[in-house]
Amino acid sequence: MPGIIDAHSHIGLDVVNEATDPNTSNVFVGDAINPFSVSIYRALAGGVTASHAMHGSANAVGGQCETIKHRFGVTDPDDMKMDGAPRTIKFALGENPMRVHGEGNGIVPRTRMGVEQIFRQGFAKAKDYMAEWDAYNANPSGAKAPPTYDLKMETMADILRGDIIIHCHSYRADEILMLLDVLGDYGVKKICFQHVNEGFKVAPELAEYGAGASVFADWWAYKFEVYYSTAYNATILTRNNVTTSINSDSGELIRHLYHEAAKTQRYGDLTDNEALKLITLNPAIQLGINHRVGSLEVGKEGDVAIFNNHPLSIYAVPQMTIVDGVVRFDINSDPDDMRIDVDPEAKISSFIDFHSGAEEDRCMQDVFEYFNDRK
Amino acid sequence: MMIKYIYIFSLLLIANSIAGQQVTKSTYGDVLLKNATVHTVTDGTLNNTDVFIKDGLIADIGNNLSAGRNVTTVDCSGKHIYPGFIDSDTRLALSEVSAVSLTNDFNEIGDLIPHMQALTAVNPNATAIPVTRVNGVTSVIVAPTGGIFPGTASLIDLIGYTPEQMDAGFRGVIMNFPSSARRGRRDSRSDEDIKKAQDKATKKIDEVWDELALYHKIDSAATGNSKAHIKYQPEMDALLPVYRGEFPLMINVSKDKDIEAAINWVTKKGVKAIFIGVSEGYRVADKIAEAGIPVIAGPVLSVPGRAEARYDVAYANPGIMAKAGVKVAIRTGDSENVRNLPFNAGFAATYGMGKEEALKAITINPAEMFGVADKYGSISKGKVANLFVSTGDPFEMKTRLTHLFIKGWNVPIESRHTLLYNEFLKRSPGLED
Numbered sequence: 001m002p003g004i005i006d007a008h009s010h011i012g013l014d015v016v017n018e019a020t021d022p023n024t025s026n027v028f029v030g031d032a033i034n035p036f037s038v039s040i041y042r043a044l045a046g047g048v049t050a051s052h053a054m055h056g057s058a059n060a061v062g063g064q065c066e067t068i069k070h071r072f073g074v075t076d077p078d079d080m081k082m083d084g085a086p087r088t089i090k091f092a093l094g095e096n097p098m099r100v101h102g103e104g105n106g107i108v109p110r111t112r113m114g115v116e117q118i119f120r121q122g123f124a125k126a127k128d129y130m131a132e133w134d135a136y137n138a139n140p141s142g143a144k145a146p147p148t149y150d151l152k153m154e155t156m157a158d159i160l161r162g163d164i165i166i167h168c169h170s171y172r173a174d175e176i177l178m179l180l181d182v183l184g185d186y187g188v189k190k191i192c193f194q195h196v197n198e199g200f201k202v203a204p205e206l207a208e209y210g211a212g213a214s215v216f217a218d219w220w221a222y223k224f225e226v227y228y229s230t231a232y233n234a235t236i237l238t239r240n241n242v243t244t245s246i247n248s249d250s251g252e253l254i255r256h257l258y259h260e261a262a263k264t265q266r267y268g269d270l271t272d273n274e275a276l277k278l279i280t281l282n283p284a285i286q287l288g289i290n291h292r293v294g295s296l297e298v299g300k301e302g303d304v305a306i307f308n309n310h311p312l313s314i315y316a317v318p319q320m321t322i323v324d325g326v327v328r329f330d331i332n333s334d335p336d337d338m339r340i341d342v343d344p345e346a347k348i349s350s351f352i353d354f355h356s357g358a359e360e361d362r363c364m365q366d367v368f369e370y371f372n373d374r375k
Numbered sequence: 376m377m378i379k380y381i382y383i384f385s386l387l388l389i390a391n392s393i394a395g396q397q398v399t400k401s402t403y404g405d406v407l408l409k410n411a412t413v414h415t416v417t418d419g420t421l422n423n424t425d426v427f428i429k430d431g432l433i434a435d436i437g438n439n440l441s442a443g444r445n446v447t448t449v450d451c452s453g454k455h456i457y458p459g460f461i462d463s464d465t466r467l468a469l470s471e472v473s474a475v476s477l478t479n480d481f482n483e484i485g486d487l488i489p490h491m492q493a494l495t496a497v498n499p500n501a502t503a504i505p506v507t508r509v510n511g512v513t514s515v516i517v518a519p520t521g522g523i524f525p526g527t528a529s530l531i532d533l534i535g536y537t538p539e540q541m542d543a544g545f546r547g548v549i550m551n552f553p554s555s556a557r558r559g560r561r562d563s564r565s566d567e568d569i570k571k572a573q574d575k576a577t578k579k580i581d582e583v584w585d586e587l588a589l590y591h592k593i594d595s596a597a598t599g600n601s602k603a604h605i606k607y608q609p610e611m612d613a614l615l616p617v618y619r620g621e622f623p624l625m626i627n628v629s630k631d632k633d634i635e636a637a638i639n640w641v642t643k644k645g646v647k648a649i650f651i652g653v654s655e656g657y658r659v660a661d662k663i664a665e666a667g668i669p670v671i672a673g674p675v676l677s678v679p680g681r682a683e684a685r686y687d688v689a690y691a692n693p694g695i696m697a698k699a700g701v702k703v704a705i706r707t708g709d710s711e712n713v714r715n716l717p718f719n720a721g722f723a724a725t726y727g728m729g730k731e732e733a734l735k736a737i738t739i740n741p742a743e744m745f746g747v748a749d750k751y752g753s754i755s756k757g758k759v760a761n762l763f764v765s766t767g768d769p770f771e772m773k774t775r776l777t778h779l780f781i782k783g784w785n786v787p788i789e790s791r792h793t794l795l796y797n798e799f800l801k802r803s804p805g806l807e808d
Contacts, residue, residue: 038682045686095474200799204806220792221503221711223474232796239800252678255686259718262772266510267792314721314770339683348566351680353556353629355652355708 001276001311002296003049003303003323004257007214007283008167008194008247010054011039011254012080016365017056018063022101022109022118025089025155027063029055033077038339039251040072040080044329046255047305047318050082052247052287054194055090057169057363058100060109060118062090064155065167067287069303070321072328072338086288089159091119091168093175095225100367116178123186126156165190165288167214169363171225173201180209192286194247197229203240212286213237214245216253217260218267234278235268245283249363262312275312301325398505398794401534401784405429407442408764408778411451416458416738417753426456428760431783436756447785449778451764457734458753459513459761459781460769461530461741462716463671464625464651464706467515468501468531469493473710482521487583489548490613491526493517497538503711505790508533510714511769513761513781514751516706516741518549518625518651523576524583525549527613528625530745532761534781545745547649548617552628552637553577556680577636584644587611587618620647623744625671627651629680631658638666649744651706654680657692660699669702669744672736674709675719687726693736694728704741705733721770730770759783 010016014032018024033053043051049070055063067085074080093115102110109115132147140146158164166183170176170193183191192212193199197220199206199213206213215237220229230236237244246261248254261279264270270278284294293303302325309316321329406428413421413436427435427446442448471478480496497517507515513533519526530545531538553576555569564572590611597603616622628637629652638659641648650656651671656663663670672693679688697703705720707713716737724733742752750759763769764778779786 039678042678042686200795201802203799204802208806218712218715221472224472227472227502228791228795230792230795230799232792232800236796236800240802252676255678256676256722259722259772265773266775268796312772314718314768314772315725317725334685336683336685339685348555348557348569349630349632350682351556351630351655352560352562353554353558353652353654353680354560354677355629355654355674 001047001305001307002280002294003305003321004047004279005245005283005287005294006043006048006051006248006254006257006279007192007245007286008054008249009043009051009254010056010249010362010365011043011051011251012037012068013053016054016362017058017367019056019058019100019367022059022097022107023061023122023152024055024059024063025061025122026151027055028066029053029063030066030081033066033068033080035072035074035077035080036340039254040070041329041338042251043254044070044072044321044323045318045331045334047258047307047311047321048254049303049305049321049323050289050293051254052088052167052283054167056365056367057090057092057096058367060092060097060115061122061156062092064089064164067289069323070328071323071326082289087158087164088167088287089155089164091166091179093168093170093179094172095223096169096364112175112178115175116182119179119182122152122156123160123182123188126153126160129153130157130160159188160186162188162190165192165286167192167194167286169194171195171197173198176202177205180205180211184209195226195249197226197233199242200230200233200236203237203242206237207241212243212245212282214247214283214286216249217246217263231263231267234264235270238264238270238274238278243282243285244278245286246278247283251362258307258311258316258318259314262314265312272310272312397500398789398791399787401781401786403431403784405443405446406780406785407440407446407448408451408456409448411454411456411764413456413754414458414734415754416734417755426754426762428780428783431760433754433756433758433760433762436754449764454777455765455767455769456754456762457511457765457769458738458751459763460511460716460720460737461704461751462512462515462707462713462737463704463741463744464518464528464673464708465515465713466520466708466710467503467507467517467713468497468499469517469519470710471498471501471503481519483519483526486522486579487524487610488522488526489524490609491519492529493519493526494529494531494538494542497529497531497541499536499538499541502791503713504533506711506792507713508779508781508786509776509788509790509793510717511763511765511776511779512713512716513763513779514543515713516545516547516745518547520549521551523551523553523579524610524614525551527622530747532781534784534786543747543751545747546616547623547625547745548614550580550624550626552626552633552640553580554628554630554633556630556633580640583614587614591615591618617646623647623649625649625651629654631655634659635662638662638668641668642666652708653696654689654692656701657688657695660696660701663696664700669704669740670696671704671706671741671744672696672723673706673719675705675722676715690722690726693723694726694732697728697732697736702740702744703728703732703736704744705736717769718772724770730768733770
C-alpha cells in the first residue's frame, strides 16, 4: 500500500509548545526537529512514511508546523523536511488554551468567547498590517518610513493570503462552528480540523465549507470536552462527504495507524478502500501533498509500505517501509543498533514505566514543565 | 424505530448529567442459540452446535437441542460463539472523565491502604460500561492505583444496577512493587532520588510483612476467644487474607531487575502472587516461569520502555512469556477504552502468541488466576452464561457482535457511541431544513 501519512504527530520534535502567548504564529517547530528520535523508526516500522510534525495546543494560534518524511538515518534535521510541502500552522480551541492562559496566566482566553477574539484580533491586526505595507510598497522611495516588520503579523497575513493551511485542534461542535464563522468573515478557505471529536454533529457544515477533519479512531472521555464522542465519528464524517483522516497525536498510536483505520469497519461500515484512504490519500490532501504522495501512482514519490497480510487485518505485520525509494525499515534487517541507548552513564537504566505515571497527550508537552519551572 | 431512538436520546440528554448513560434494557429468559461454531476455549471448536442458556447459566451444549416452551431460538448459522472476555486490570467505572479529578475514584491518599475497596467506587451507570461490553468484554478487574498498597481489587460483571449485583466474587490486594524505573517521560528525579525512593519502599514492605505476621498470630489466638478484642487496624485486616493465602497479592512490576526482586520477595515471604504489567517480562521469562507466578501482561499496544528495545517488544512480550511456560492473562489497564481488549489480544496473537493462547489470555487463564474457572472463562455446561455471538473472529476489527449475554441477560448491542451514530449519521434537520 502507499506509505501511511499521519496528519497529526509530534514525533521527532525536541519541543512541542511555546506556551508563552495565546498567539505564537512567529515560531516554527521545524527549528526543533530531532532526526535521532527512535519514535521515527518505530513509526517507520508501522508503515508510516510521512507525518505532520505539529506545534502543540497550548495557544489559540500556535506555531507553524513541518511536514516531515521519515528518512530515519539522516543526521541533518533539515533532511527530514519534505521540501516544497505547503506551510501549515496550528490553531487550538477549547480547554487547552483556556487552562494554559486563562486559568494558568490569568489572561484571555479563559472561555470559548475569549478564544474567538484571539483569532479576530489576529486577523484584524494583520489586515491593518498588510494595508500599511501595501501603502508603503506603493511608494517605497517616498518620505514615509517602512512599517515595523512583525513576524506574527506576517504569518497571520500569509494565512489571509491563502498561503498557509490551518490545522486546528478542536473538540466541540460549537467551537468548530465558531472558527468557521471567523474564517468565513476573513475569507480563509484552507482549514483542516484536528481531533474534532464532535465533528460528527456538524458534518454537513464542515462539508459545505470544504473543511477537512483529522480524527482519532476511538479516543474519548479523557477530558470533559470529549465526553460526548463516538467512535463512529470517522464514518459519519466520511458519509457526509468531509475529507477525513485518522491521526495518532501519539508515539504509540502512530505505530499502528493501519489498525486505527480498520476500526472504522467495527464502528461504521467503511469499505477497505475508504478505510485505507483515511491514512493515505486523505491526510495527503489535508497537508496539500496529494499530488506527490498518498497513493500508488506512476510519477508519485516512492513511499511504500509492505505488509504480510491485508493491512486492515489484525494479523497484518509491516514487513518493509520505503521512503523516496530508500528502504528505511525492513523486518528482516532490523539490527539492534537502530536503537541507541542515549545515556550510557546513567546509574538508573533507561527503562521508563509508562503505565505508572500520568502521561499527558503530547499536544500539551512542555506546558507543565513551563509551569513547574516558573513557580 | 427512529422515533424510539429520538425518544431514548432525549431522555439521555436529560439523564446524563445525573446518572450517566442508560441504554435499552436487557432481557432475561431461556435462549437457544442454534447451529453456531462454538469456540469453547477448553474443549476445542465445535461446528454446527447449539448452546442453551437457562437461568443465567449455560445449561447445555450439543447438536439438535430442542427448544421447550418459552424459549427464544436464535439461528446462529454461519456465526461464532465465544466466551465473554475478561480484562484482568482496569479502571473501568472507577473513572468517568480522567482529566476531571473529582470523577476519578481509584487513587486514594496513603501508601498503606489495602482496605480501600474498588468495588465501593464502581459506578454501575458509567457511560463506558456499555461501550466496553459491546466489544465482547463481559467481566473486568477493577483495581485501585498509587502508593504501595493502594487497595483491594474486585472482579465484576458488566451488568447490574448495584456494585453488589456486579460482584463476581474475586478479591485481590494490589501492591506496587518498589520500582527503580522512571514514572513516565516527565519524571525528572535524579538517579539517586529514584534509588532512595526504591530503598525506602523496600524497607516499608518488609516492615508491613513483619507486622502482618504478628497480627496473624494475635488474630489466630483471639479467634474463638469471646473476651479478646483487637484494636481497629483496617490495613492489617485487609492484608490478612493475603497472608493466609486466601486472596492473591496482585503486584504491579515492570522492569527486569524489579521483576527479579519481586520474585525473590514473593518466594521468601511465601506469598501467593499475580504479577501485573511486567513489560520487561521478555527479559526474565524463564525466571517467572520457574517461580510459577502467573502474569497479567499489557497493555500490548504500548511503546517499549526503553529507547533501545526492539520496536515490537510490547507486542511480543505476552507470547514470549507464554512460550517460556508462564500463565499469561492480558489487560488494557484502561478505563474508557477497555473495549480494545480483543485488539490487544489480537496483536499479541500476531506477534508470536498465536490465536489460541491469546484467546485463553482473555478467557480461561484469568478465570483460573482468579479462582473462578468453575464459573467463567469457557463455553462449558454449568458455567455462567457470559458469552457473545459474532460474525467471525472477534480479534478482527471487521467482525461484528450480533448477540451478547451476561449472566444470562440478553444485552443490547448498544452504547452512547451507537446512539450518537444513529442520531447523527444522517442529521435531520440537515443543512437545508
